Amino acid sequence: MSHSFGKTPDGPTAQLFTLQNDRGFRAEISDYGGTIVRLFAPDRRGRLADVVLGFDSLEEYVARSPYFGCIVGRVGNRIAGGKFPLDGREHTLACNNSPGGLPCSLHGGLHGFDKLLWAATPLTLPAGSALRLDYRSADGEEGYPGNLDVTVTYTVTADDALRIEYTATTDRATPVNLTNHSYFNLAGAGSGSALDHIVTLHARTYTPVNAGLIPLGHVAPVEGTPLDFTTPHAIAKRIGSAHEQLRLAGGYDHNFVINRRGPGLAHAATVEDPVSGRWLEIHTTEPGVQFYTGNFLDGSFAGKDGHVYQRRDGFCLETQHFPDSPNQPEFPSVILRPGAPLRSTTIFQFGHS
Numbered sequence: 001m002s003h004s005f006g007k008t009p010d011g012p013t014a015q016l017f018t019l020q021n022d023r024g025f026r027a028e029i030s031d032y033g034g035t036i037v038r039l040f041a042p043d044r045r046g047r048l049a050d051v052v053l054g055f056d057s058l059e060e061y062v063a064r065s066p067y068f069g070c071i072v073g074r075v076g077n078r079i080a081g082g083k084f085p086l087d088g089r090e091h092t093l094a095c096n097n098s099p100g101g102l103p104c105s106l107h108g109g110l111h112g113f114d115k116l117l118w119a120a121t122p123l124t125l126p127a128g129s130a131l132r133l134d135y136r137s138a139d140g141e142e143g144y145p146g147n148l149d150v151t152v153t154y155t156v157t158a159d160d161a162l163r164i165e166y167t168a169t170t171d172r173a174t175p176v177n178l179t180n181h182s183y184f185n186l187a188g189a190g191s192g193s194a195l196d197h198i199v200t201l202h203a204r205t206y207t208p209v210n211a212g213l214i215p216l217g218h219v220a221p222v223e224g225t226p227l228d229f230t231t232p233h234a235i236a237k238r239i240g241s242a243h244e245q246l247r248l249a250g251g252y253d254h255n256f257v258i259n260r261r262g263p264g265l266a267h268a269a270t271v272e273d274p275v276s277g278r279w280l281e282i283h284t285t286e287p288g289v290q291f292y293t294g295n296f297l298d299g300s301f302a303g304k305d306g307h308v309y310q311r312r313d314g315f316c317l318e319t320q321h322f323p324d325s326p327n328q329p330e331f332p333s334v335i336l337r338p339g340a341p342l343r344s345t346t347i348f349q350f351g352h353s
Helices: 058-064 244-249
Strands: 002-007 013-020 026-030 036-042 048-050 078-080 083-086 089-092 104-106 119-125 128-137 148-157 161-170 198-201 205-207 253-257 266-272 278-284 288-292 316-320 342-352
Touching: 002 058, 013 119, 013 128, 013 148, 026 148, 036 342, 078 083, 198 288, 244 253, 266 288, 266 316, 278 316
Parallel strands: none
Antiparallel strands: 002 013, 013 026, 026 036, 036 048, 078 104, 083 089, 119 128, 128 148, 148 161, 161 342, 198 266, 205 253, 253 288, 266 278, 278 342, 288 316
16 A cells, blocks of 8 residues: 655655554555655554654655665765775765764765665565565766665564565675664654663674764774663663763764674664563664664754654664775675675564563
């Protein structure tokens, strides 16, 4: 099921697609940016609430969205200075972000995958109701080499999960790091601060950053720091600590290295809302997850239903390869080459207690 979501700046009309299971769990996803506009999950009493931040209209996503719910890429997260070397040549990208006064390319650049109209195909799969999104990123787009063909498939499953599968192929070596940038609040979008949410991150290490929020190139243990979420605790408990990494980021905005025993899906994170009883488990094939606590939300705009989003009213858990990987030889590579397709899966599993 779909309906018009408004006209894009280039003229074509964007659509909003509804994926739903028999229990009422549902996702509303636009072909503009592959954006999860609404995501309804039940609480312990069976009451549904929309648990992702966003806007009511396409025009607002175009005008001011801080990447609410969208697919970001070609390379999600930051690339220092908007430059990277590849096969003996330096490539230059547009710098569209400058935390700490240090410029970088963020989430694919000025016109990344979040600002594109994808080709959408509704599907019925054995796993559930699905939407396939396809896009060809042309050689040179935003400064990236190679023609890149990307497919993202969203599936709502019978057991209240949203499954996201990414595939990509290229005709020339190019960096690729795809993720979804949803802001969650399990009490419901617009319900206020998410600081009371209880978070567990299955990560013993993380990648420390500089003032520009660019990784320093090594991993460090979380033990003994306020970045230790290996045991569950509320976001609020240590976010105000006088730790240099929290000071630099204005809160949590860090890549955590997921504990792994091998390839395949790994349990990255669990988040619980103690009031509604809703919980979210994230499993992924990716090596990292960026935990971001909405530090740059500032109350300057209203979202869905007129709710004004203040600082830390939502959080992100972006499954990914590590930030600035094209410039960090010690990190897992994000270079995709012809004949070796990218395949990545992340599952957002919802439940209640």
